[in-house]
Amino acid sequence: MAEILFYHLQSRPLEQVLPTLLDRSLARGWKAVVELSSSERLAALDDHLWTYADESFLPHVTAADPDAPNNPIVLTTKPDNPNGAQVRFCVEGVRIPDALQDYERVVLMFDGDDPDALAAAREDWRKLKTLGASATYWQQDETGRWEKKA
Template identity: 55%
Template sequence: MTDILFYHLQRQPLEAVLPTLVEKSLARGWRVAIEVPDAERLTALDDHLWIWRDDSFLPHGTDQAADCADEPVLLTRQHANLNRADVRFLVDGAGIADDAGSYARIVLMFDGNDDAALARARDEWRKVRAMGFAATYWQQDEAGRWIRKG
């Protein structure tokens, strides 16, 4: 069954958290899709993943490339699983799609300092539960460790 994780971002922005989680996913041998709702954000994340750390970069591409199915990490605005990803990250309000059960893991990341993002995350939580999935909720503690809260 698909693991669905909700990551409540409060202490660090998405740009600090997402690359580390993607790197861990790749270390597990998983292919990754990152879904964003708009082209501007896709471009910003694309740029960020190349330079996120001085000693590393994340190999990735966007759904605009003809060979996007070959990418280990794919940034996309589409719900389709174009690169046969095992894990899908949903950011900036991207929601759970009907094919959620085809992934090993889905990670919905939301800004806990944004009331609208919190409301969307709560709606997605209810949707996930109505679809019959178990979901877990994660929040950072003061030391920056991710703690399962529910």
């Protein structure tokens, strides 16, 4: 079963945090799939990943790209795994997938200032604990550093 990480965003938004985590995944030799809840957010994140830093480059495509299976990072709005990724990022309200066995790591990133996102993350945490899954919970401090809380 996958290693499951919950990332509680507070002081920095998804657009600042996700590129670093994607870079780390690529450094491990992993492919990544990022699932978003809407095509509008997918388009915005797609644009952002091309321009988020002058000194960095994150090779990625959307699942609509015919070359998606050959790319290290694929953005999608569906629960599929178009590039055979080892790590799945669930963002923008996407819930933890049932197919945990398909990944080495599953990362749920949620906005701590959004009551609905917080409630959904708590529900996913309880569900995983009921299944006996191992999960860790990380929260940003005021400087944006991650602290393991559970």
